[in-house]
Amino acid sequence: MPAIHLRLGAFSAALALLALTASPSAAQKKYDTGASDTEIKIGNIMPYSGPASAYGVIGKTEDAFFRMINAEGGINGRKINFISYDDAYTPPKTVEQARKLVESDEVLLIFNSLGTPPNSAIQKYMNQKKVPQLFVATGATKWNDPKDFPWTMGWQPNYQSETQIYAKYILKNLPNAKIAVLYQNDDYGKDYLKGLKDGLGKQAASMIVAEDAYEVTEPTIDSHIVRLKASGADVFVNITTPKFAAQAIKKNAELGWKPLHFLNNVSASIGSVMKPAGFENAQGIISSQYLKDPTDPQWKNDPGMVALNQFLDKYYPDADRADASVMYAYTVAQGLVHVLKACGDDLTRANVMKQAASIHDLTLGGLLPGIKVNTSPTDFAPLSQLQLVRFKGQTWERFGDILSSDVGG
Incomplete structure (x- = not known):
């Protein structure tokens, strides 16, 4: 009987030693291309010129938002390096810019690139490369297809x-x-x-x-x-x-x-x-x-609207606050920050998609009351509620x- 105890004791000690030696590697930081101890590289493609250039304000607002995040210390101590290119809403140009972001700039992911034809042109490429094409700025229904395109996810109601x-x-x-x-x-x-x-x-x-x-x-x-x-x-x-x-x-x-x-x-x-x-x-x-209207007086003292206005005052004073695209950009950028924070020190592309597909009842300041962000591994549609x-x-x-x-x- 004592021998058994001794053996169990030795076994427990060995387990404890194993746990001690394993813990540093368990807590080890994990990075893919585009992430390090100091920065997270985020790519973006917008029509700053061409027929859809009215949407260019989305990229400008996001750039200002990430400047604010960096000024406040970044995400888990890492600064966001936001690289945004113009594609003039022309799919061949989108392909060129996506390749540049992935292969030359070596971004961790491409975030909120705009337009259905532009995103359609790069969807296969992004999935072949296994680089997140995250929260695309288009409501096409096809972005919710985790089975065939596990690296592409929409944002707005389809x-x-x-x-x-x-x-x-x-x-x-x-x-x-x-x-x-x-x-x-x-x-x-x-x-x-x-x-x-x-x-x-x-x-x-x-x-x-x-x-x-x-x-x-x-x-x-x-x-x-x-x-x-x-x-x-x-x-x-x-x-x-x-x-x-x-x-x-x-x-x-x-x-x-x-x-x-x-x-x-x-x-x-x-x-x-x-x-x-x-x-x-x-x-x-x-x-x-699905978003609050910044021009509507009913939101004047709403905490989410107050926060938006404080951000714009300091980081993007020239923004047209009557432009719904400003609120859109602000809200989707908050969505990305939520995902990156959830990634912790595991900034791999697979974990970015895993966290993006695990959002439960997230409320953001720009969303109408009662509208929440929800995703799952089988549902890549973060927002699915609207009000007439x-x-x-x-x-x-x-x-x-x-x-x-x-x-x-």
Whole structure:
């Protein structure tokens, strides 16, 4: 009996010794290319020029945000080195910039690159290289495909769920509607269109009386609006990026065409769309939101809005606070900081994706009350809730409940 005790004692001692020798390696810092004891290299691609340049403010806001994070000591003691390039919203240029970021700059990940066609052009490359293509700035449904593209993740509510929500509203409130649709002739536009048709179901064929596609290279969409008005539609679903959205609102007013107007939320910015189009021309337009509107007085003393304004005062004083893209960038940058903090000292690309796919009920200051960030290894759609809004005066008014998408990936 004593011999057994002795053996167990020796075994315990050996285990204790093993634990002692193992603990330094267990706590060892782990890095992939782009991360070290002192910095985390983050790549980004934005249309600072070209037809979608209104979105360039997203990259500028993110740059300012990471300067603030660095001034406050960085993330777990590491400074963010944010490298952002212009692709002019042209996919071949996006490919060139992604290669530069991954192969020359050697970034840990590419964060929030903008646009459906640009991100589609680099999705296979990023997944082959096993470099995170994280929180892409596009609501295309295809970013939620962890099985086939485990290195790509979206951020905002997906386009199909948004137009499904509009379709439900139309079916309930205007069952005899005649719908005209204008959409951008690419993956972004077609994704929204699919959601609308899926939401209308078997009634889509009879209710949609006109659909017209425009190319992003067209200088103006006036002729498309003239054609759609001629269809006799009393509902207009406007699937356009900011420049064209403002043109459409203006042209409708010029023609005296007053359908019930639904505007996709990627162009619901007061600063870059509604104001240039003319507030008087935008009355009654319906859209959807998941972010607080910085121009809405109800958020004046809201802690999240106060924090945004303090950040802008110090790090980006020239920002147009009426531009929804500023709030978007601020919020998604907070999302990235959450993921990087969660990574601790394991700054490998695999752990970045693991932490990004393990977000539970995260509330961020810029999100509307009740809207939370959630992901899982099988669900790469961080945000999936929206609230309908109607334009009144110089701002958006929320109405109805927070609506959840019932669209899968």
